[in-house]
Amino acid sequence: MSPEQDNYIQIKDLNRLQSVKNTDLLLLDDGVASCNAITFENFLQTAKDKTFKGEGLNYFKDIIKSTIATELQQNDDFINQVYTKILNKFLNDDSSSISTTYSKVKDKLGSGLSTYTLSKD
Template sequence: MSNEQDNYIQIKDLNRLQSVKNTDLLLLDDGVASCNAITFENFLQTAKDKTFKGEGLNYFKDIIKSTIATELQQNDDFINQVYNKILTKFLNDDSSSISSTYSKVKGKLGSRLSTYTLSKDNYFVTSSYSSL
């Protein structure tokens, strides 16, 4: 029975703190043979270094990327802005095949329709394409 009791700590017997000073010691128990202590300040520095500089950096970056990506996916205004910028980039980039195709279609529409045969519907089609 005493072996089972060694595996438990009674929290009610510990002194509870409301705040921690940088010089306070934190108990580190490996659970087997030794107990050590580290100052709160050193513990925070070590945790920060491992999170932002060392072993945890890639994990931290993945969490941030995932969070940002999820938020942006749910923002319709952001999606529309990106879509419009991509379309504008492709349509204004003379080296892209999309821009080349757009220019050819626009040129064919403009050259094949004479001004005296344009109806209101024809004008609407050409003006909507030219505003892209």
């Protein structure tokens, strides 16, 4: 084997596993000087912590928000439900400033229209 080939591991030379136990060791190679190992269980815990608690949390949140937004945006039933709820809130909630504004606009338009007569040209 040449010195250049010492830097490569061929997959066919490795033992293949169909499943992994929590106590199995995973090889961590920094590519330069050292090789270390971590149990599968500890690797999963570390990955979970980094993803959901550490530096990956914001990235994970962005992915989830983007996925949910895209799915909801494509769901016509959801869009119609939201639209209906917004309109109901807008038209029926006397405590909201939007409802007050709507009532004022409606009253102004109604009083203005009653002074005009419509004629057919």
